Amino acid sequence: MRRYIRICAILIMCGMQMVACGFQKPATNNGGEISVDVITPEEAAVSEETELNESLSEEVPDETASDESEAMEENHHLVVIDAGHQQSGDFSKEPIGPGASETKAKVAGGTKGVVSGLKEYELTLAIALKLQAELESRGYEVIMCRTTNDVNISNSQRAQIANDANADAFIRIHANGSENSGANGAMTICQTENNPYNGSLFEDSYRLSECVLDSLVASTGCKKEYIWKTDSMSGINWANVPTTIVEVGYMTNPTEDQKMATEDYQTLISQGIADGIDAYFLNE
Numbered sequence: 001m002r003r004y005i006r007i008c009a010i011l012i013m014c015g016m017q018m019v020a021c022g023f024q025k026p027a028t029n030n031g032g033e034i035s036v037d038v039i040t041p042e043e044a045a046v047s048e049e050t051e052l053n054e055s056l057s058e059e060v061p062d063e064t065a066s067d068e069s070e071a072m073e074e075n076h077h078l079v080v081i082d083a084g085h086q087q088s089g090d091f092s093k094e095p096i097g098p099g100a101s102e103t104k105a106k107v108a109g110g111t112k113g114v115v116s117g118l119k120e121y122e123l124t125l126a127i128a129l130k131l132q133a134e135l136e137s138r139g140y141e142v143i144m145c146r147t148t149n150d151v152n153i154s155n156s157q158r159a160q161i162a163n164d165a166n167a168d169a170f171i172r173i174h175a176n177g178s179e180n181s182g183a184n185g186a187m188t189i190c191q192t193e194n195n196p197y198n199g200s201l202f203e204d205s206y207r208l209s210e211c212v213l214d215s216l217v218a219s220t221g222c223k224k225e226y227i228w229k230t231d232s233m234s235g236i237n238w239a240n241v242p243t244t245i246v247e248v249g250y251m252t253n254p255t256e257d258q259k260m261a262t263e264d265y266q267t268l269i270s271q272g273i274a275d276g277i278d279a280y281f282l283n284e
């Protein structure tokens with residue numbers, strides 16, 4: 001009986017040990033699986049970072065868009081402004097275009113205000129300087145053909161300044177004159193489609209002329225004349241960049257002359273021209 005009890009005890013102990021081993025083995029296996037599955041705090045952090053990176057990379061198109069809008073704000077367009085005429089005209093001649101046999105005065109004298117007594121070269125410079133400030137405030141790079149009246153720069157040389165700068169637009173500012181004192185309003189001028197020197201620039205120059213005239217009229221409320229297409233302007237013919245001449249109004253019209261002599265109206269003119277330049281580049 002004692003022997004039987006002893007054998008039973010041994011069997012029970014072995015059974016307990018087997019049960020213990022049986023428990024241990026799966027426990028070890030589970031341990032192996034747990035080490036793969038359990039997410040430690042460090043791993044959780046890495047996982048969150050990965051998700052953050054993924055969501056950041058999803059935002060990349062937005063960031064690119066904001067980079068583009070910043071580039072628009074910076075504005076990399078270069079505009080050359082020519083204030084028409086100068087203190088003394090230069091009536092010696094130059095060819096009206098590259099290789100042309102026809103010649104014209106290098107710089108004509110220009111018109112003058114019937115009431116204000118202002119000279120065209122004074123008015124064009126006043127407006128040109130306001131336009132320069134306005135364009136620079138909008139982020140444009142601006143080069144001026146002249147910033148004083150006492151210069152001697154021919155029309156072809158003015159075009160050459162725009163060419164050398166590889167300007168995106170060449171804006172030539174003038175004021176009009178007429179024997180008819182009732183004539184008033186603004187016009188712009190560009191070459192024809194068949195211009196022998198730079199006819200390929202017609203489309204761009206015409207669109208620039210259109211944008212500038214429409215915006216100038218909208219800003220000042222002056223009468224809209226038209227876009228004059230002509231191949232008689234040396235300063236257009238010598239240009240190899242999109243060009244417009246803006247005739248901002250008639251100095252021979254008493255009412256328009258007096259308006260144009262005021263700072264306020266000159267500001268409206270410069271803002272209108274700048275709006276037109278903005279519109280031109282917006283639809284480029």
Ligand SMILES: [Zn+2]
Nearest residue numbers: 084110174175
């Ligand atoms: Zn003029």
